[in-house]
Amino acid sequence: MIKAFVKEQIFHLQTNNTSYIIKVLPSKHLGNLYYGKKLDFDIDYQNLELKHKLEVGSQVAYSNEDKTFTLNTAFLEMPTFGKGDFREPMCHFRLNDGSRITDFLYQSHQILENKPKFQEMPEAFGDKINTLEIKLYDQASSLEVILYYSCFEDQDIITRRIVINNKSQNPVIVEKALSMSLDINNEDYSLTSFDGAWIKERQINQQKINPGIIKIDSKKGVSSADHNPFFVLSNKYCNELQGKCYGFSLIYSGNFEAIVERNPYNQIRIQMGINSFDFYWELMPDKSFITPEVVLTFSDQGYNRLSQNLHNLIKNNIINPDFKNINRPVLFNNWEATMFDFNQRKLLKLAKKAKKLGIELFVLDDGWFGQRNDDTSSLGDWFVNRKKLPLGIVKLAEKINKLDMKFGIWVEPEMINFDSELYKNHPDWVISHPKHKPSLGRNQLVLDLAKAEVVDYLDEVLTNLFSSANIEYCKWDMNRNISDLYSDSLSPKDQGKLGHLYVLGLYQLLSRLTRKFPKILFESCASGGNRFDLGMLYYMPQIWTSDNTDAFSRYFIQYGTYFGYPQSVVGAHVSDIPSMQVIRKTPLETRFNLSAFGLLGYELDISLLTPFERKVIKKQIEFYKAHQQLFQFGKLYRLASPYQENEMHLVVVSEDKTEAILGIFQNFEQPNAEFSKILLPMLDITKKYRIIKREQYFSLDMFGHLVKHALPIKLNAKALLFHLLRNRYLFKTETEDKIVEGDILVHNGFIPKQKFMGTGYNEQVRLMGDFGSRIYYIREVYENEKN
Numbered sequence: 001m002i003k004a005f006v007k008e009q010i011f012h013l014q015t016n017n018t019s020y021i022i023k024v025l026p027s028k029h030l031g032n033l034y035y036g037k038k039l040d041f042d043i044d045y046q047n048l049e050l051k052h053k054l055e056v057g058s059q060v061a062y063s064n065e066d067k068t069f070t071l072n073t074a075f076l077e078m079p080t081f082g083k084g085d086f087r088e089p090m091c092h093f094r095l096n097d098g099s100r101i102t103d104f105l106y107q108s109h110q111i112l113e114n115k116p117k118f119q120e121m122p123e124a125f126g127d128k129i130n131t132l133e134i135k136l137y138d139q140a141s142s143l144e145v146i147l148y149y150s151c152f153e154d155q156d157i158i159t160r161r162i163v164i165n166n167k168s169q170n171p172v173i174v175e176k177a178l179s180m181s182l183d184i185n186n187e188d189y190s191l192t193s194f195d196g197a198w199i200k201e202r203q204i205n206q207q208k209i210n211p212g213i214i215k216i217d218s219k220k221g222v223s224s225a226d227h228n229p230f231f232v233l234s235n236k237y238c239n240e241l242q243g244k245c246y247g248f249s250l251i252y253s254g255n256f257e258a259i260v261e262r263n264p265y266n267q268i269r270i271q272m273g274i275n276s277f278d279f280y281w282e283l284m285p286d287k288s289f290i291t292p293e294v295v296l297t298f299s300d301q302g303y304n305r306l307s308q309n310l311h312n313l314i315k316n317n318i319i320n321p322d323f324k325n326i327n328r329p330v331l332f333n334n335w336e337a338t339m340f341d342f343n344q345r346k347l348l349k350l351a352k353k354a355k356k357l358g359i360e361l362f363v364l365d366d367g368w369f370g371q372r373n374d375d376t377s378s379l380g381d382w383f384v385n386r387k388k389l390p391l392g393i394v395k396l397a398e399k400i401n402k403l404d405m406k407f408g409i410w411v412e413p414e415m416i417n418f419d420s421e422l423y424k425n426h427p428d429w430v431i432s433h434p435k436h437k438p439s440l441g442r443n444q445l446v447l448d449l450a451k452a453e454v455v456d457y458l459d460e461v462l463t464n465l466f467s468s469a470n471i472e473y474c475k476w477d478m479n480r481n482i483s484d485l486y487s488d489s490l491s492p493k494d495q496g497k498l499g500h501l502y503v504l505g506l507y508q509l510l511s512r513l514t515r516k517f518p519k520i521l522f523e524s525c526a527s528g529g530n531r532f533d534l535g536m537l538y539y540m541p542q543i544w545t546s547d548n549t550d551a552f553s554r555y556f557i558q559y560g561t562y563f564g565y566p567q568s569v570v571g572a573h574v575s576d577i578p579s580m581q582v583i584r585k586t587p588l589e590t591r592f593n594l595s596a597f598g599l600l601g602y603e604l605d606i607s608l609l610t611p612f613e614r615k616v617i618k619k620q621i622e623f624y625k626a627h628q629q630l631f632q633f634g635k636l637y638r639l640a641s642p643y644q645e646n647e648m649h650l651v652v653v654s655e656d657k658t659e660a661i662l663g664i665f666q667n668f669e670q671p672n673a674e675f676s677k678i679l680l681p682m683l684d685i686t687k688k689y690r691i692i693k694r695e696q697y698f699s700l701d702m703f704g705h706l707v708k709h710a711l712p713i714k715l716n717a718k719a720l721l722f723h724l725l726r727n728r729y730l731f732k733t734e735t736e737d738k739i740v741e742g743d744i745l746v747h748n749g750f751i752p753k754q755k756f757m758g759t760g761y762n763e764q765v766r767l768m769g770d771f772g773s774r775i776y777y778i779r780e781v782y783e784n785e786k787n
């Protein structure tokens with residue numbers, strides 16, 4: 001709800017648990033009074049005001065009329081440069097006369113019942129999302145800035161964006177146009193960003209905010225794996241379950257910047273938006289520039305609550321509503337199984353095996369088109385390779401459908417190889433500069449999506465592909481960052497627009513295709529997680545999280561990813577060992593257990609599975625399907641963090657708390673292990689729960705020559721019989737099935753069986769091993785179980 005106190009010129013935006021309060025300052029600048037835990041509407045707002053009562057030493061007083069007021073320490077909602085605020089401006093302009101001074105003052109406001117929709121850009125949507133619109137105006141330049149604040153009450157989210165209107169007779173260069181700026185008092189906050197690179201995306205990185213400026217950004221043309229366009233500020237008391245924290249996430253897929261500045265007065269300025277580096281936008285008279293939307297949230301119940309706010313927003317207000325709470329199929333992807341080396345026979349063999357395992361969707365990855373046998377050619381030629389698939393995609397899809405599986409396909413439409421028909425026909429469609437030999441990434445170049453004809457062409461060619469066969473899923477890849485940034489379609493003074501125009505072109509294309517093919521489930525991918533952001537999620541309801549499918553690396557990747565994104569968007573596949581990315585061996589059960597806290601897939605040569613693996617995988621998929629809604633859409637809690645402890649604990653719980661699933665993931669086996677007790681604060685103290693361990697198996701490899709201590713038979717681990725048995729024998733792990741009161745689970749915790757102590761193995765022992773894991777299904781007891 002939004003209330004405007006017109007006389008006091010105060011605007012109070014309230015969500016269920018938070019308040020955001022804005023005030024027009026006496027100077028007419030737009031100030032911020034407060035952002036945090038919900039405050040009553042009926043308060044004395046003066047008590048929130050900073051005291052600007054003393055003459056300012058070594059500062060610029062904004063006006064001679066009040067020598068005590070300087071912009072440099074005011075909490076401002078739209079700071080610019082030139083009138084004494086020497087912190088980072090939110091917007092920066094180069095005016096027709098060469099000056100850069102702007103001074104935006106309050107002009108008017110209105111409260112809109114609904115959120116306005118602008119040009120084709122991703123955004124948070126919803127019915128009756130009250131929006132505050134505030135107009136600011138700079139007299140000298142005749143520039144108008146409209147600020148929009150939308151209140152997603154149930155999610156405890158405020159979204160912000162601005163629109164800049166040039167009301168002058170002259171063009172203006174916009175050099176910086178961020179989506180938000182917020183000033184708060186420092187309470188010893190730390191900044192957490194989610195940093196990384198290929199195969200190590202979204203690693204948690206926390207740093208203290210010292211005086212100065214911290215900036216995370218992307219100049220890569222995509223939001224990038226280096227820094228996710230999402231960050232958190234938290235005070236020193238904050239942990240997963242308690243403490244104050246703020247989250248900021250940008251709904252944008254291109255170059256971005258996030259700035260945290262601490263000034264000498266222990267005030268913190270927080271900003272986010274399109275990267276001002278290499279951005280300049282000539283705004284002609286009567287034209288507007290619209291910034292992407294940024295999402296703000298606050299929690300005083302720790303990081304989990306902050307994440308859940310964002311998860312709710314993504315599930316309800318970002319992803320395509322057609323896919324809201326719709327179970328995502330368990331998929332098989334042939335990439336790590338075959339790479340480029342496949343034909344129809346091989347694919348169908350895999351598909352039959354997949355069907356037998358219980359898989360629901362067969363995804364044909366890279367290599368099905370043009371002359372593509374490796375990554376040096378054919379991107380751009382989106383017609384089938386008849387040598388590999390003589391009967392075409394249509395027939396392949398038909399045959400897969402006949403097996404009662406859905407069919408999906410991989411594309412990388414934004415890219416082109418020199419060695420392609422498309423390049424022969426349209427060398428001018430590539431982002432490059434005539435005087436530079438273009439630098440390649442994965443042997444490929446990027447198409448110039450700033451050109452309408454390129455977007456039209458891709459629209460046409462993909463429309464043909466998607467309507468040519470029964471394609472129900474599409475993995476949309478993007479495997480390089482953008483260099484050689486130059487477009488011959490833009491005038492010299494418009495080249496600074498290219499990065500943003502590329503993103504707008506992409507959004508245009510995605511909007512057209514997703515509208516034309518509403519039934520296709522799109523999964524975004526960019527060498528894994530190089531473009532993992534809310535912008536892509538608006539068009540594609542899930543993302544391939546990382547090319548790293550090693551389960552242990554995935555502990556860290558998924559734990560970090562869950563901070564900003566729900567498990568219902570996190571693609572997670574079981575692959576073979578040793579892992580292609582780190583040559584590590586992790587247990588098959590852990591590879592599943594972790595993937596189950598996401599969108600489960602299998603990406604390994606399932607035609608080579610041992611009988612042991614086949615049986616185990618079948619049981620895994622059965623279990624996942626039995627709890628698909630809960631795994632994919634349950635409320636997610638992170639408990640123990642693998643970054644800080646030897647174990648990671650994850651829980652998904654149903655809204656009504658009648659069922660939950662706990663996952664325990666161990667880093668390394670410890671000698672003489674500690675006792676475990678796991679608090680489950682998300683459960684209901686008034687209920688009684690039954691906790692059942694998922695049936696899991698070891699292969700005999702777990703024991704090797706020690707097997708005689710675990711089984712009542714003698715086996716020579718080097719002999720053939722052992723080898724035969726290890727591929728067949730399902731060695732059961734301990735069982736666990738008990739009834740425990742909710743208040744015990746909440747207040748004292750769940751006590752699983754004792755861990756292996758090095759003193760023998762039997763049914764009472766929980767042997768985890770390196771990278772071992774367990775899953776427990778927890779549900780309210782049925783009436784007849786109660787005594």
Ligand code: GLA
Binds near residue numbers: 479525526
């Ligand atoms: C990227 C993707 C992979 C796979 C390959 C195919 O690396 O992230 O999953 O699709 O491309 O070339």
